[in-house]
Amino acid sequence: MNLMLFGAPGAGKGTQAKFLIEKYGIPQISTGDILREAVKNETEMGKEAKRYMDDGKLVPDNIIIGIIKDRLKEEDCKSGFILDGFPRTIPQAEALEELLKELNISLDKVISLNVPDEDIIERITGRRVSKSTGKIYHIKFNPPVDEKEEDLYQRADDTEETVKKRLDAYHNQTAPLFDFYKNKGILVEIDGTKTVNEVTKDIIAVLN
Template identity: 50%
Template sequence: MRVILLGPPGAGKGTQAAAVKERFQIPHISTGDMLREHVKEGTELGRKAKEYMDGGKLVPDDLIIAMMEDRLSKEDCAGGFLLDGFPRTLPQAEALDRLLSKMGIKLDGVVLLDVSDDVVVERLSGRRVCRSCGAIYHVSFHPSSRGDLCEACGGELYQRDDDREEVIRRRLKVYHEQTAPLESYYEGKGLLRRVSGEGATDAVLKVLQGN
């Protein structure tokens, strides 16, 4: 099972990916994790990426693709993989296609988690984090029984800057601008499958199993 999972921030990609990973016993690959691993291990690719990251710049696509080639060539990817949030742009999708063709790998599908902007805003803007222990709550779905204090340690709960509504809507705007071309691109290849990200936690798994 070789699948790409797309969706906006707050769509629940992590939850869906966990179900797919467990069912098919395939690695869950995210660009963020991949970047952090290369930087931590001090690889040549990691050192190059760190220069961009330290300068507040985006890591170039060619570096990401090189890391992707390294990751997909590892033994645990022989039986399949789940790419989380990559590609994000049309040039990245085209570069990934060239890489997969070079490696003799064929995608089984691209799953797009459909979640309305209002639901994303509600999910993310309602998050509260404990300043002391990092525990996460939600004002609607998982509130602390101690109000603005953490149930575990009594620390202050606060809203992260990137969880403010205006920031979330800016992120969504960028996401939609980048992802709209990807939808058409993968639809044209007959690979795109749309799944509601507002329902069951195993929605993607059911689609991949043909249910």
């Protein structure tokens, strides 16, 4: 089963990917992870990517696609995969289409986790991290039992200003992919505002 998880930052893609990995025994392909792995393993594409990263530049799409190509050829992807974090733009989606065609693979479903911006902002800005244990809490949904025991702080990425900028970038660059995959008839919309377990059940119902 070849899947893609789609949705704004904080929509719950990472959480749902963990359940899908367990249930279907297929790997999650996160572009950030495979990029770091390719650089660490000094693959041809990894070396290319490192040159850009060392200069503080964005890694070009063709190199990212090359790294995804290498990853999709690995043995654990034979029975399927979960794409997470790519594509982010229409040109990337078109390049991915070409790659999948070349590898004779097709996407079965694009799962869109739909969560309103105000909920995303509440989810992310409410996150707190414990300096002593590294545990992540949420001031509303998952507060520590005793706040005095935990030295909590808010990460710079989790401030309202930063979250709004990330959402703006998502709506401008990534949201058009919604129609791109809807027109192909493989987009499935899931209400991401439900509980984690309910969202998982809804996804599995669609896939079964």
